Amino acid sequence: MTHPTDPTTAPGQDESTVPGRRDFLGMVTTAGTVTGLAACAIPFVESLKPQDSAAAHQPVEVDLSKLAPGQQMTTVWQGKPVFILRRTPEELARLQNAALNETLRDAQSEALQQPPYARNWHRSVVPEYGVYVGICTHLGCVPAYMPPTPAPDQTGFYACPCHGSHFDLAGRVLKGAPAPYNLPVPPYVMPTPTTLRLGENPKGETFDFSTIEQI
């Protein structure tokens, strides 16, 4: 079978002896096609970039004037549930009970699960109010608040419905449960004794919530 003589080969030359030019063209074509396809992929990949809306990062103001001692409320900050609880003096006393602290995994809040200004025995800015991101550090379920039973010497706690992790009223995880860390404390300030602003640090503090150990 004959074909027209290849115009890229000089007469008398066999293709096999001058492979350079044709190979080069083939490589340039392949490289060009691959580059073009890669370039076309850019808008597709770009569109998959997570879209964090700026609005979600605005501080959230919470009014605490309706919260009675012993009550807890849930609010939303950056799409996450945030527990705010007003602890009674008895409950606060229990948080400092050394014997009970023995049952906690991280009683001294050594893991970075709170801003420096909340790294204290009550894990909050003022002892009365505890503020915790309500996401279990095991696999992310929302723990339920268990109010104290009427029996004497009882206290409330948080129990995760998924795999049974327990947290005390300072958000500290109990030993013997799957959750590895205490509940995170979000950055917040209290502009007045009964208002709370989530997502804003007190003056002079620069805590970045995304640096915590684990949500």
Add this chain to the structure above:
Amino acid sequence: MKHPETQDHTSAPAAFSGGFAGWMEQRLPIFSAFRKEYVDFPMPRNLNWLWNFGAILVVVLLLMLATGTFLAMNYTPTSAEAFFSTEAIDRQLSGGWLLRGMHVTGASLFLAALYIHLFRGLYYGSYKAPRELLWLSGLVLLVMVMGTAFAGYVLPWGQMSYWGADVMTKAVGAIPVVGSALEHVLTGGDHLGDVFLHRVFVLHFIMAFLVVGVVGLHVACVHITKSGNPLGREPKGPQDTLPFHPYYTSKDLIGLIVFAMVFSALLFFWPGLLTEPANYAPADPLHTPADIEPEWYFLPFYGLLQSVPSKFGGLLAAASAILVLFALPWLDQSPVRSARFRPACRLGLAGLVMAFILLAAVGKHHATGEWMLIGRLAGLYYFGFFLVLLPLVSRREKAQLQAASPTTSEGDA
């Protein structure tokens, strides 16, 4: 230089005897099938640039599916949110403007390429034996693509989307007997709202994926009958053919590059040519925009619709303009395929293209006054060409051929 013998397919499997390819060959011979159909496949050596459009259509179809999938991830099919989610794609989603731009430009150029592809078949008689199924599957594709394009145009839920959908559903309602029931099912309620929009959304991408299946059939047909060529004579042997690779892979690639340049020019420099400003206003069921007209690729049919002074008649005329193409393989009995050798047919085809363009102009200017007259004449010519002119010309050609050489066999002149 040496090339594989194009007709020598039987020896191809020998190349896949060892290793993984050999193992596959015993079980599912996709490698040798690929070599047979896309490497050694014998192509007529005299194809011109009009044979580039099939490959172009395949690539644009893939681009539409890819961009469409990514748009669907960011689109909300409710009458309250559709418009704003489309705007958010344009303005907020990273790369979203480009994805939407490609999808919109792609839709227009897909239809443009389809028209050219179809005209190629018309001009070179590619609808004749043995390629009737190829032609018919192509027409099914045309109808499906038109439906998909129309459904897609409704999705942004702008003024043109809404009123286009309104006119379309009312037109369906004009069908005698079943019309109003059909319209009610289509709209899914007594007004165009969430139910309708959601249905259109599902229809839009279901049809797009069905098109892929029919393209598979269509391309399978090409590989059975092999490509036609501008002379309309089947290749007599290997001396008339070239292997698909590298000859037509490189030619297709060049066609694609030129097409991509036109595509980019429209997308980046003249986006206004293909988009309708009125569709950048949200749908308002209480106010019809002043100049409501469909996308350019529907204009000829819209012109026909308007030129017929009857609600259902107009609809019938517009639908028949496509339906008549299905009968073409049987309307044109001439054994000569290519219009190159059919002077009367060539002249008639030039008139057909003129009539098609005139009908588009009528669609744009609304069929009133002299446009009404032009629309009716053009419409008459359009149908006259297929139903009268072509059968007559082909009968005369057949008689002449028989007279010239009574022994000429049919089908391959």
